[in-house]
Amino acid sequence: MSESSRPIGVAVLGMGNVGTEVVRILTQNAADLRARIGAPLVLRGVAVRDASRAREGVDPALLTDDPHSLVARDDVDMVVELIGGIEPARALIKTALESGKSVVTANKALIAAHSGELAKAAEDNRVDLYFEAAVAGAIPVIRPLTQSLAGDSVNRVAGIVNGTTNYILSEMDETGAGYGKVLAEAGRLGYAEADPTADVEGYDAASKAAILASIAFHSRVTASDVYREGITKITSKDLEAAKKFDCTVKLLAICERIQTADGEKISARVYPALVPLEHPLATVNGAFNAVAVEAENAGRLMFYGQGAGGAPTASAVLGDLVMAARNRVYHGRGPLESTYASLPIASIDEVPTRYYVSMKVADKPGVLQQVAGEFAARDVSIAAVRQEGAGTDARLIVVTHRASDRAQSETVAALEQMDSVIKVSSVLRLEGTND
Amino acid sequence: MSESSRPIGVAVLGMGNVGTEVVRILTQNAADLRARIGAPLVLRGVAVRDASRAREGVDPALLTDDPHSLVARDDVDMVVELIGGIEPARALIKTALESGKSVVTANKALIAAHSGELAKAAEDNRVDLYFEAAVAGAIPVIRPLTQSLAGDSVNRVAGIVNGTTNYILSEMDETGAGYGKVLAEAGRLGYAEADPTADVEGYDAASKAAILASIAFHSRVTASDVYREGITKITSKDLEAAKKFDCTVKLLAICERIQTADGEKISARVYPALVPLEHPLATVNGAFNAVAVEAENAGRLMFYGQGAGGAPTASAVLGDLVMAARNRVYHGRGPLESTYASLPIASIDEVPTRYYVSMKVADKPGVLQQVAGEFAARDVSIAAVRQEGAGTDARLIVVTHRASDRAQSETVAALEQMDSVIKVSSVLRLEGTND
Missing domain, CATH: 3.30.70.260 (ACT domain)
Structure with a gap:
């Protein structure tokens, strides 16, 4: 691998669990990353809410509470967005792309809502927008679907893509405890957030379903296209009853091609479902994630691993960052958004x-x-x-x-x-x- | 996606199970592939041993028994090598790369023996050499290791990467029958070749282990570096005894970093091993393959699917072909060989x-x-x-x-x-x- 002398400047926006790990790996593995990319990655700054608070392992001079100025800096070539939510993440990413900077993000809500606009900005400016970390944490899902299956026809993607709800359902199944008690326990253990709505009502999984469906079916699917039910009404009685039918209950994100009277459509949906115990997804417990893919020629594939957590998610972010950096060094480009099929969305009724x-x-x-x-x-x-x-x-x-x-x-x-x-x-x- | 008018010419070398499926998909899915690539893929010719024999679904005018002339044609931009073995596959691939043509191959023996030479030819000529189909058929393994984990540090890859031996061991475990009887049955069912040596003696798995170790550890590992034992000595008594220890027997390909007195080394090895029944690899039965990866930050990942067969392997070939074609349209390039770490190989003794x-x-x-x-x-x-x-x-x-x-x-x-x-x-x- 030839070496380009010019370093590649990186800005990290947000320093929660994932951002902290991204900064740590960027620093600790600098020599490896440089060898893999062909140029050094240099951390130019980290945008945080409170720049006056010291962070272990980070030069205080790198901290800033002004992400907009950080993104605009001439020596920043790539932006890692880990703030989450729609704004200001959307505006920051758009500005970055429009100024010719590649972007790596783990922001599922944003990608599920605004992928079209952002993909267009990336394409117009010939830079990369990568978001492997937005779905199923460390598990490679986006890249296999976009690249490995680029010559195949995907019929179905079904996955456990939310660790919080999978932890809750697994615990309810194992201990017989009720939803409320297990949710409280999950909060204490750090598996559920203070406001667990996005997880337990299925919004998080719905965003991921939208992203998976878009990629799998070469069509634009947004979170609002996804039929959604959460797990808040699941009782310990449901789990008991499921066992009598040799099943367990899992919150599934399902994306599939269906044939309707009006032709082929996409169904994207999230709901708790009975899953037979012998099905591979039934054995995915705790905070683990798994995604099963059925393709015309490849047959059934399954990907399994840690769907959340600082280090696993950071691993996915770094993978994207290295690929985007290599594209910069070798003047290459990652895959563009592919929406040529433009299949219509089926209603749940169909x-x-x-x-x-x-x-x-x-x-x-x-x-x-x-x-x-x-x-x-x-x-x-x-x-x-x-x-x-x-x-x-x-x-x-x-x-x-x-x-x-x-x-x-x-x-x-x-x-x-x-x-x-x-x-x-x-x-x-x-x-x-x-x- | 913008459309380039110039079609991309493809030559397919070899028309066995996989080649037949590649030609079928290229023809049947032409419209989808064109939309995904931004240019049409056009089949320029198929090299076969006997060009006079008609093949269903293939224009006889496309058949040739002269692969060298086919590869040399001006209107061939990409070559799919599915002949297998070392020669003439090596010479054909090298000629293709040196004349600026990207190559997709499923040839594990060749890549495991000559990856350095071929990767250099690809790099010198700024074209792609892809070989996802060489390891674990339809299961995306090469791309996740090369790209998704590009920012992580892989510690271990352990997989069931040979369907024939896994079928034999699964059958012996399930039926209690002996090795010879099950091997004969596997031959009748098409799961074992007439000469099963490459499979049952572990040579096939050793080639795959070499490829996986090279990629996972950024070092060049060839098949001769891999310690190898086959399954021919496994008896039904071994499988019975394994059960008493809550284990089963699997032929594993294992690649790991080990710490020795002389520093960090790579161990790459293939042998039948007892695997605890609760281990995810223990449940991979029949002709299925699975690869478990342990990385520093991502933690444990597992990939599961069909490791052989015409259509599944063709799916992996087509994925590579679409990516290589897109790189041609967008003047991009896939990842190069990465051997910067150059870790030494440990002997099995260590x-x-x-x-x-x-x-x-x-x-x-x-x-x-x-x-x-x-x-x-x-x-x-x-x-x-x-x-x-x-x-x-x-x-x-x-x-x-x-x-x-x-x-x-x-x-x-x-x-x-x-x-x-x-x-x-x-x-x-x-x-x-x-x-």
């Missing part, structure tokens, strides 16, 4: 799904027949039924075969109106099966 | 390993004490002992803790000389444990 419905029913003859009638009336065929308890505790659990989500949800709405159904206590979808 | 030793012993008091004495004399500490049978069928099974492979193998040699040890019937290493 998506073929399977349902698991648990309801409290009147303990009298004929109830099962009436319930089965509601499913049959909408052409939803029943795969399994379980009757439990008796008297005031009589319950009926129904698992359906595949049918349109509209037919399934309309059936549930009808069940809720039935006299003999006291309460529909739980409705979950079932994923990872072939029938 | 590598810390764990041993499983099964021996037939005399059924008399004091034997265990004598056997234990031989281990202790070489500072090899014993983790578990099992005594089985009695009389002429008395057996002793010892599992050791980690010690240098030299100490372990010297202990085994000493045991073989002992009067009270009738026969050392099986010696396997144990991998995938922390102690």
Whole structure:
């Protein structure tokens, strides 16, 4: 590898868990990074909220509370954005790209909302915009989908892409504890943020689903295109019941091509679902992430690893940074945004799904027949039924075969109106099966 | 993505399983590939042994039995080499690179033996040499290691990278049948070649280990640097005994950094090993492949999928082809060979390993004490002992803790000389444990 003498200046915006690790690795591994890139990476500055507070391992002279001036500096060639959120991250990244600086970001919310605008700025200015760290932390997902599968046709991407919710569901499954108790515990252990809404309501996973769907299907998909349900209504009873069907419950991000009456569409959705215990995603526990990909020729692939945390996420950021830096040294460019297919987005109603419905029913003859009638009336065929308890505790659990989500949800709405159904206590979808 | 009008000419050398699928996908997915690349890919010719034999879906005019003339054609911009073996593949690839044509190959034996020479030709002529398909078929491994982990430090790569041997070992484990019977069955099913030597003796896995080690550790490692043992001596008794230790037997390719008295070295080795059932690699069965990577910051990653077969391997070839074609359209370049670290190769003697030793012993008091004495004399500490049978069928099974492979193998040699040890019937290493 030939060596270019000119150093490459890097600005890091944000110094939370990930930023701290990025700065540490940039410093500690400088010699390796230089050898791999063909030029030294030099940290020009770190933008933080409070520049007066000292940070271990960082020259105080590098700290600034003015990210805009840092990005604008002539000796900054590449910007690492780790502030998160939409503004000022969007404006800073756009300014960087428009002044010919490559950008590496871990900001899923921003990429899921504004990828088109930012990708265009990168393309117009012939620089790179990389965001491997935005989905599934250290696990290479973006690059395999964009590059390794560039000659294949992806049919489905299904993943566990949020560590907080996976930790909560795994703990509920293992200990039998309720959602509230496990969430509190997750907060104490640092697995859940003070305001866990983005995680537990599925917004974080929905952003990642949008990014995955965009890349997998060469179409622009934004977070608002993703159907989303969180895990806040999951009870320990649901996990118990799942076990009786040899399943566990996982918050899944699913992106797939579906065939509709109007032609091929993209479904992107996030919800807690029953997953059979023998499915590879069922064994992904705790804060780990995994993404399963089904492609026309490659078949089924699976990627597994740490989906969050400072060092793992920093590893993904550094990988992008080295590639962007090499492109600068060798006048190359990474892949551009590819949206040529422009497939339309399917509504959740159109998506073929399977349902698991648990309801409290009147303990009298004929109830099962009436319930089965509601499913049959909408052409939803029943795969399994379980009757439990008796008297005031009589319950009926129904698992359906595949049918349109509209037919399934309309059936549930009808069940809720039935006299003999006291309460529909739980409705979950079932994923990872072939029938 | 802007569109370049000039088509990109592709020559395919070899039309076996993979070549046939590459030609099919190039033809069937032409519109998608064109949109992703920004220029059409045009198949200029396919080199085969017998050009007079018709091939379904291929214009007979494209067939030629002269690969050298095909590679030399002015309208060929990129070459896909799927002939396999060293010559004429090496000469053809070198000619292509030296005439400014990018090359995609699935040829592990060639890359593992001649990567330096070929990488230099690619670099000198500013073209790409891609070989994702050479390791683990459809599973993206080369690209994640080269690019996604470009800013991290890989400590270990351990994988099941040969489908034939994994099929044989899985079948032996499941059915209890012997090696010979299962090998014959594998041949009938198309999982083993007529001459299975390259697979069952570990040569194929050793080539892949060399490629993985080169990339992971930024050093040049060739197949001859890889310590290698095949699976031909594995018996159904070994698999039975493995179960008693909650293990199974897998042919592993292991690449790791080890610390020796002379400093950091690379160990690259292939052998059948006991793997604990709870280890993720233990559950990879049949013709599937999986590669586990441990990196300083990313932690443990795992990649899983189909490691062989026409369509999966073609998917990897096409991914490389699209990236190389895009580089041609956008005047970019893929990553170059990176060997700056130039770490020395450790001999197997230096590598810390764990041993499983099964021996037939005399059924008399004091034997265990004598056997234990031989281990202790070489500072090899014993983790578990099992005594089985009695009389002429008395057996002793010892599992050791980690010690240098030299100490372990010297202990085994000493045991073989002992009067009270009738026969050392099986010696396997144990991998995938922390102690």
